Amino acid sequence: xxxxxxxxxxxxxxxxxxxxxxxxxxxxxxxxxxxxxxxxxxxxxxxxxxxxxxxxxxxxxxxxxxxxxxxxxxxxxxxxxxxxxxxxxxxxxxxxxxxxxxxxxxxxxxxxxxxxxxxxxxxxxxxxxxxxxxxxxxxxxxxxxxxxxxxxxxxxxxxxxxxxxxxxxxxxxxxxxxxxxxxxxxxxxxxxxxxxxxxxxxxxxxxxxxxxxxxxxxxxxxxxxxxxxxxxxxxxxxxxxxxxxxxxxxxxxxxxxxxxxxxxxxxxxxxxxxxxxxxxxxxxxxxxxxxxxxxxxxxxxxxxxxxxxxxxxxxxxxxxxxxxxxxxxxxxxxxxxxxxxxx
Amino acid sequence: xxxxxxxxxxxxxxxxxxxxxxxxxxxxxxxxxxxxxxxxxxxxxxxxxxxxxxxxxxxxxxxxxxxxxxxxxxxxxxxxxxxxxxxxxxxxxxxxxxxxxxxxxxxxxxxxxxxxxxxxxxxxxxxxxxxxxxxxxxxxxxxxxxxxxxxxxxxxxxxxxxxxxxxxxxxxxxxxxxxxxxxxxxxxxxxxxxxxxxxxxxxxxxxxxxxxxxxxxxxxxxxxxxxxxxxxxxxxxxxxxxxxxxxxxxxxxxxxx
Numbered sequence: 160x161x162x163x164x165x166x167x168x169x170x171x172x173x174x175x176x177x178x179x180x181x182x183x184x185x186x187x188x189x190x191x192x193x194x195x196x197x198x199x200x201x202x203x204x205x206x207x208x209x210x211x212x213x214x215x216x217x218x219x220x221x222x223x224x225x226x227x228x229x230x231x232x233x234x235x236x237x238x239x240x241x242x243x244x245x246x247x248x249x250x251x252x253x254x255x256x257x258x259x260x261x262x263x264x265x266x267x268x269x270x271x272x273x274x275x276x277x278x279x280x281x282x283x284x285x286x287x288x289x290x291x292x293x294x295x296x297x298x299x300x301x302x303x304x305x306x307x308x309x310x311x312x313x314x315x316x317x318x319x320x321x322x323x324x325x326x327x328x329x330x331x332x333x334x335x336x337x338x339x340x341x342x343x344x345x346x347x348x349x350x351x352x353x354x355x356x357x358x359x360x361x362x363x364x365x366x367x368x369x370x371x372x373x374x375x376x377x378x379x380x381x382x383x384x385x386x387x388x389x390x391x392x393x394x395x396x397x398x399x400x401x402x403x404x405x406x407x408x409x410x411x412x413x414x415x416x417x418x419x420x421x422x423x424x425x426x427x428x429x430x431x432x433x434x435x436x437x438x439x440x441x442x443x444x445x446x447x448x449x450x451x452x453x454x455x456x457x458x459x460x461x462x463x464x465x466x467x468x469x470x471x472x473x474x475x476x477x478x479x480x481x482x483x484x485x486x487x488x489x490x491x492x493x494x495x496x497x498x499x500x501x502x
Numbered sequence: 503x504x505x506x507x508x509x510x511x512x513x514x515x516x517x518x519x520x521x522x523x524x525x526x527x528x529x530x531x532x533x534x535x536x537x538x539x540x541x542x543x544x545x546x547x548x549x550x551x552x553x554x555x556x557x558x559x560x561x562x563x564x565x566x567x568x569x570x571x572x573x574x575x576x577x578x579x580x581x582x583x584x585x586x587x588x589x590x591x592x593x594x595x596x597x598x599x600x601x602x603x604x605x606x607x608x609x610x611x612x613x614x615x616x617x618x619x620x621x622x623x624x625x626x627x628x629x630x631x632x633x634x635x636x637x638x639x640x641x642x643x644x645x646x647x648x649x650x651x652x653x654x655x656x657x658x659x660x661x662x663x664x665x666x667x668x669x670x671x672x673x674x675x676x677x678x679x680x681x682x683x684x685x686x687x688x689x690x691x692x693x694x695x696x697x698x699x700x701x702x703x704x705x706x707x708x709x710x711x712x713x714x715x716x717x718x719x720x721x722x723x724x725x726x727x728x729x730x731x732x733x734x735x736x737x738x739x740x741x742x743x744x745x746x747x748x749x750x751x752x753x754x755x756x757x758x759x
Contacts, residue, residue: 245601249757271603281598283510285517297506298602342598 196222198272198350198380199244203253206239213239215404216253219382221397223349226376228395229384232497236404237384238278241354244382245275258349271300274348274379278355280339284328288319288338291327292345299346309345316374317341318367332359340368344375351375353383357390369394388493402497426454426468427481440464440471452480503604507612508619515582515620524578528571528624535570536631539563560642564632565725568649571628572721575621575657576689580681582620583664584674586613587752591672606752610745614665621657625650645727652724655737659717660685662744669751691716714739 199221206214214236221227229237242248244255246266255262257269283291292310301309314320317337322330327338336359343351356372357365372394375381385391391398392412400408426437429452437446437454442464445457458464465482472479515521543562550556590596599609629650635641667681668674691697691712697719700709713719714736721737723730 247597247600247756267603267605270601273601275597275601277594277597277601279594281593281595283514283595284593285514294506294510295598295602298503298599298604300503300603 198223198258199255199382201240201244201253201255204240204243204250204255205252206236206243206248207251213404214243214250217401217404217406218253219399219406219409221350221380221382223380224377225397226372226381226383226395228391228398229382229401230386230388230391230398230493231384231401232386235401235497237401238354239404240401241275241277241352241382241384245273245352246270247275247277271346272349274299274343274346274351276339276343276351276353276356278358280335280342282327282335282338282342285326287324287326288314288330288341289323291338292341295342296345299348301346309347312347313341313345316344316371333361333364336360337364337368340371344379347379349379351379351381353381355385356383357385357387365390400493400497407497423458423484424456424465424468425449425481425483426456427452427479428454428472429478429480431477432475440467442467503608504612504615507599507604507609508616511586511613511616512619514585515616518585520585521582521620524582525624525627528574528578529627531574532567532570532628533631536563536567539566558642559635559639560632560645561727563635564641564646565649565727567628567631568653569725571625571653572656572718575660576685577682578624579621579657579660580664580667580678580685583617583661583681584668584678586617586665587668587748588671588674588677592674600756606749606756610665610749610752614661614745617661617665618658621661622654625653625657642727648724648727648729651729651734652721655724655734655741656717656721659737659740659744662741662748663688666744666748666751669748669755685717688715689718691719695719710736714743 197220199219201217201219203216203218204214205212205216217236217240219227219240229240231237239248243250244257244262246255246262246269249263255269258272260269260272262269283294286294289310292313293306296306296309314323317340319334319337319341322334327335330338336356340353340356343353353372357368360368369390372381372383376394376396383390383394395412397411398408399406431437431452431454434446434448434454437443437456442459443456444459447455447457449455456464456468469479469482471477540563543559546562587596590599600606629646632641632646663684664677664681667684668677670680671677697709697713697716700706700712717737717740720730720733723733
């Protein structure tokens with residue numbers, strides 16, 4: 160794990176924001192927004208189940224209009240974190256405040272700003288879609304005069320118009336999922352927390368739901384958990400990767416892209432030298448063999464060995480065939496951070 | 503907000519066949535006993551007319567109706583209460599209530615009120631039977647009122663016990679068994695008259711404790727037409743105790759102890 164962290168640390172010019180090794184971009188423009196725009200703030204959230212520590216000192220912060228993707232393999236603690244953020248589970252340590260209201264001290268006031276779609280949508284099968292959304296609006300204390308419009312709006316936004324008078328139990332999984340999302344936004348909360356919102360949906364529905372989430376992100380803060388990586392890249396502004404209960408990575412998507420572009424090259428050589436010869440070139444942090452004639456060169460922090468690589472290839476007659484900046488996708492980061500330790 | 507939850511519970515009860523079956527069976531059993539009592543009364547009437555200070559139709563026909571009702575409720579209430587929490591847990595719908603800006607107390611009181619409204623309806627329908635006797639005679643409304651109050655309090659205490667049982671598990675059937683079993687044990691306490699025995703030994707606190715835990719014993723004075731405030735308080739205490747336990751239980755679930 161240490162080795163992996165070091166790689167990412169060296170790649171990152173930002174500072175480590177806390178001692179647990181979570182990296183946070185310090186140059187993101189959003190960071191300068193005023194603190195009143197902070198909708199969710201969690202510090203050092205921890206939760207143990209018996210001896211097992213499911214979540215260990217996770218911190219996160221979210222501003223209005225931001226979409227945060229919570230990523231991690233199964234059992235990383237995503238759901239537990241979300242349960243703590245929504246007051247469904249009391250943390251063993253740390254605190255949560257929603258729109259400046261402490262969730263543990265004033266739970267009802269804080270929950271009024273929250274909409275939550277858990278892993279299994281909490282649906283009453285014996286109610287019709289409209290009855291159910293009306294109940295959800297009542298439970299979230301939407302005043303009577305606004306209730307009708309709030310329900311109609313949620314129905315429209317989630318594309319439920321055709322099924323309003325059908326029993327929820329008779330709906331397909333995709334529609335049930337949409338009802339679950341409608342339930343989370345019917346009271347137009349400041350913070351919407353969605354636990355794997357696109358699970359069990361067909362590709363068209365997934366596209367619709369992603370569109371809906373992006374739309375929500377304009378006016379609300381959204382936290383969503385998923386293991387679908389393209390979902391995060393296409394929808395989220397920020398990404399936080401969890402592994403074994405702690406945050407192992409946290410940055411903006413743009414930061415992630417910028418930051419990795421040009422930090423690695425793929426080098427194709429017809430007559431390659433020893434791998435160690437490549438690794439000792441100044442500015443190279445690590446050289447890996449992709450195939451017999453193709454190498455992946457990782458740059459050292461602040462170094463750019465591209466020039467040297469080209470010169471050496473000519474001088475030593477390595478037969479250069481290819482020199483391409485390797486794209487580092489979120490998937491690489493994810494796999495790296497969450498698998499190295501297990502291996 | 504309590505009423506919103508109560509309305510939701512009531513709707514859920516009526517949406518399930520269980521509630522209708524329980525209502526039907528209650529009606530059948532109680533009305534059978536009622537009709538039999540009327541037959542007996544008609545047969546005995548000439549003799550009663552000659553006896554001075556003979557018990558009236560309310561005592562001879564109405565009182566047994568509520569006694570039967572109490573026994574039927576002993577079976578019915580745990581079945582009706584079992585879904586209150588256990589089913590929400592099993593269907594994972596509890597999250598909707600817990601995530602909403604509601605306190606656990608509101609949730610518990612709302613659910614209890616919803617169940618009680620249903621049970622009041624059942625008691626109300628049963629009460630139509632003795633009221634039908636007005637067609638052919640007069641009723642002792644004092645006794646009838648005391649029977650009604652006693653039945654409501656007794657049913658409430660059953661409901662509170664059943665509710666707590668439901669908060670203990672995620673399996674409605676298990677909840678019904680726990681609720682029914684606990685009520686049965688309480689019934690046994692009546693049988694051996696444990697409270698009186700303890701009182702004879704001078705252990706009054708223990709006696710009061712057992713008294714609270716024997717709801718049928720506390721129903722007796724009401725069945726005799728006496729509004730006994732001690733019994734009423736005992737029944738109410740049982741309700742409050744088990745509702746408090748339920749609230750604590752649900753809070754503990756959030757803490758995941």
